[in-house]
Amino acid sequence: MFAVGIDIGSTASKAAVITEDGVIASKAIVPIGTGTVGPARVFAEALDRAGIARSDVKWITATGYGRFSFEGINDQKSELSCHAKGISHLLPQVRTIIDIGGQDIKVMRINEKGTLVNFVMNDKCAAGTGRFLDTMAKVLDVSVMDLSGLSQRAEEPAEISSTCTVFAESEVISKLAGNVKLENIVAGIHKSVAKRVASLVQRCGIEQQVAMSGGVALNKGLVHSLEEEIHSRIYVHEDCQLAGALGAALYAWDHLQPA
Amino acid sequence: MSETTPMKKPKRPLPKSRVMTNELMDSVYAAAFDAEAKGEPVGWSTSIFPQELCETFGVPILYPENNAAGVAARHDSPRFIAQSEGELGYSNDICSYARLSIGMAHMIATDPNYERPALAMPRPTFLLCATNSCFELLKWYECLSRELNIPIFLQDCLYNYYEEEPASHKVKYARSQLEHNIKRMEEFFGKKFDWDKFLEIQKISNENSRLYDEIVLMNDRDPAPMNGFDLFNYMAPMVVARGKKETTAILLQLKKEIEENIAKGVSTFGSTPQDYRVDWEGIACWPNLGYNLKTMKKYGINCVTNGYVGAWSLKYTPGNLDEMGSQYMQSSTNVNSTLTTMGRRADCASHFQCDGMLCHVNRSCKFMTYHMFVGREIVEEKAKIPVASFDGDQADPTIFNEAQFETRVQSLVDIMKQNKEAKR
Numbered sequence: 171m172f173a174v175g176i177d178i179g180s181t182a183s184k185a186a187v188i189t190e191d192g193v194i195a196s197k198a199i200v201p202i203g204t205g206t207v208g209p210a211r212v213f214a215e216a217l218d219r220a221g222i223a224r225s226d227v228k229w230i231t232a233t234g235y236g237r238f239s240f241e242g243i244n245d246q247k248s249e250l251s252c253h254a255k256g257i258s259h260l261l262p263q264v265r266t267i268i269d270i271g272g273q274d275i276k277v278m279r280i281n282e283k284g285t286l287v288n289f290v291m292n293d294k295c296a297a298g299t300g301r302f303l304d305t306m307a308k309v310l311d312v313s314v315m316d317l318s319g320l321s322q323r324a325e326e327p328a329e330i331s332s333t334c335t336v337f338a339e340s341e342v343i344s345k346l347a348g349n350v351k352l353e354n355i356v357a358g359i360h361k362s363v364a365k366r367v368a369s370l371v372q373r374c375g376i377e378q379q380v381a382m383s384g385g386v387a388l389n390k391g392l393v394h395s396l397e398e399e400i401h402s403r404i405y406v407h408e409d410c411q412l413a414g415a416l417g418a419a420l421y422a423w424d425h426l427q428p429a
Numbered sequence: 430m431s432e433t434t435p436m437k438k439p440k441r442p443l444p445k446s447r448v449m450t451n452e453l454m455d456s457v458y459a460a461a462f463d464a465e466a467k468g469e470p471v472g473w474s475t476s477i478f479p480q481e482l483c484e485t486f487g488v489p490i491l492y493p494e495n496n497a498a499g500v501a502a503r504h505d506s507p508r509f510i511a512q513s514e515g516e517l518g519y520s521n522d523i524c525s526y527a528r529l530s531i532g533m534a535h536m537i538a539t540d541p542n543y544e545r546p547a548l549a550m551p552r553p554t555f556l557l558c559a560t561n562s563c564f565e566l567l568k569w570y571e572c573l574s575r576e577l578n579i580p581i582f583l584q585d586c587l588y589n590y591y592e593e594e595p596a597s598h599k600v601k602y603a604r605s606q607l608e609h610n611i612k613r614m615e616e617f618f619g620k621k622f623d624w625d626k627f628l629e630i631q632k633i634s635n636e637n638s639r640l641y642d643e644i645v646l647m648n649d650r651d652p653a654p655m656n657g658f659d660l661f662n663y664m665a666p667m668v669v670a671r672g673k674k675e676t677t678a679i680l681l682q683l684k685k686e687i688e689e690n691i692a693k694g695v696s697t698f699g700s701t702p703q704d705y706r707v708d709w710e711g712i713a714c715w716p717n718l719g720y721n722l723k724t725m726k727k728y729g730i731n732c733v734t735n736g737y738v739g740a741w742s743l744k745y746t747p748g749n750l751d752e753m754g755s756q757y758m759q760s761s762t763n764v765n766s767t768l769t770t771m772g773r774r775a776d777c778a779s780h781f782q783c784d785g786m787l788c789h790v791n792r793s794c795k796f797m798t799y800h801m802f803v804g805r806e807i808v809e810e811k812a813k814i815p816v817a818s819f820d821g822d823q824a825d826p827t828i829f830n831e832a833q834f835e836t837r838v839q840s841l842v843d844i845m846k847q848n849k850e851a852k853r
Contacts, residue, residue: 235832248843251843274833288809288844289844291833
């Protein structure tokens with residue numbers, strides 16, 4: 171008897187499988203999200219890695235923007251509650267979570283049980299989101315995975331004043347044309363994202379400890395910029411990208427427990 | 430019909446009060462078109478101008494804000510907005526009601542064969558502008574005046590920063606403007622002002638305000654006898670016909686229907702359990718009202734109250750011009766400080782036993798956006814309830830996003846649910 175959580179985001183699909191005893195049996199990530207084959211693939215991969223068949227799964231909880239569209243789920247939960255539960259499981263001391271998703275920035279305050287107490291999200295503008303970073307990486311002709319290392323080698327972050335994805339793109343192009351070092355441009359991009367996210371963090375209020383969840387948390391350069399802006403250490407778990415899926419799996423597992 | 434085709438769920442018949450509301454709205458619009466056809470004066474007015482004056486003169490008035498809401502709810506706003514932003518060159522950052530009505534005014538003025546919306550308005554011969562509901566109204570009406578080459582009657586309302594009620598010098602200013610406007614109208618309409626009729630209109634207006642407040646308060650019961658979104662419909666007669674006896678008849682009928690609902694233990698919210706009582710803060714997201722309501726129902730949320738719909742309840746002693754002027758100087762929320770406005774909202778949320786507040790951050794209204802972001806903390810602290818906000822607009826459908834709305838609503842529900850569980 172297994173419980174599965176699947177997090178179908180706008181840019182990636184993630185899944186986690188939990189055994190009857192509450193042990194994480196497998197995890198999987200596919201870098202394509204809702205509206206693609208990503209969700210089906212990540213589900214199959216997670217089952218495969220756990221060495222189980224579909225019939226062994228007793229409850230599936232979906233989360234993320236594609237949560238309503240995946241067939242065969244038993245229920246769905248908001249990604250905020252799932253990130254809260256997932257991070258609380260990974261880092262029990264955390265009370266403030268920052269998640270930079272594909273199109274959303276979420277700042278959440280949670281309690282000791284890992285349940286949501288308060289939250290603030292970005293407005294409709296995609297400034298500072300994961301999609302913003304994807305676009306900037308494309309303009310710079312580097313992989314989004316390389317942004318972290320590049321920014322850590324920067325001497326002086328370039329000034330990127332616009333937070334609008336389209337305007338920032340033209341600003342970055344003009345920096346490239348002005349022979350500004352690539353590393354400094356990337357650090358400037360991180361600083362601009364960090365400033366935007368920091369204002370949301372301040373609006374929600376910080377309670378220690380602070381953690382980041384989601385795939386963007388793997389970008390150490392950005393995490394460092396954000397730490398500077400919010401004047402606080404940010405904890406990042408190696409499974410940060412799976413926090414939403416893990417939270418969903420834990421909710422699924424709760425359903426299998428005797429009342 | 431094929432046997433396998435599922436039958437469409439029959440629409441519930443409208444309650445009598447809604448039928449009466451629709452009939453009244455039709456008659457108000459018909460009277461305005463009739464006056465236009467006869468070459469008589471017709472006015473366009475901001476929503477909280479002292480309607481008692483033109484009601485006394487017997488001159489028909491329509492309300493661009495109310496009209497814009499109706500046009501947007503029927504998904505017909507984009508072409509008027511495009512007219513404003515395109516040919517007329519207005520910024521997309523100004524109020525969408527203004528963009529919509531200026532675009533419509535231009536079409537009315539320049540193209541006699543323009544495609545009329547379901548809620549068409551005749552060409553006005555004058556404008557009424559009170560600055561109480563928004564200070565941008567001045568520029569909007571100035572643009573309308575220029576576009577149509579017609580005069581404005583202005584009731585300038587001052588901001589009440591240091592006090593909850595207007596100070597005496599403001600009351601004097603309000604009264605002097607009422608008197609001045611009556612004089613100017615006498616000249617413009619070519620009629621004497623009938624002070625006896627004015628007193629009657631004031632009495633009717635006050636009775637309607639009293640009844641309306643009573644009705645709004647009836648939803649403090651749990652479960653609420655009304656779907657809170659109904660108030661967005663019933664505020665129409667308060668905006669458009671607050672000085673008419675027909676509005677009194679509608680409100681009495683509505684009150685009777687609510688009392689019957691209470692006696693039977695039913696609600697216009699339907700059979701969906703009212704798991705959560707929420708205070709909807711701000712104007713309706715008119716282009717997406719149906720989706721908003723559907724999503725709320727999906728999560729068992731009844732928006733039992735909101736501060737916006739009460740803006741047309743103005744109560745004063747009939748015959749007392751000072752009190753009347755004072756009332757117009759303090760309604761609505763945009764002539765009061767955030768501490769006053771949001772403090773009242775917090776009290777209201779507590780009175781209605783709300784589990785949470787959902788704020789519509791209306792892109793068109795920068796003023797309310799100021800209130801909401803600071804007010805969020807006031808409400809959280811004073812009423813001890815969670816607050817969530819979402820982006821939308823009163824008439825521009827390009828601002829709202831369904832998925833973002835639902836994520837925020839669902840997360841608010843998660844917090845309200847655990848708060849309720851913790852109380853058990």
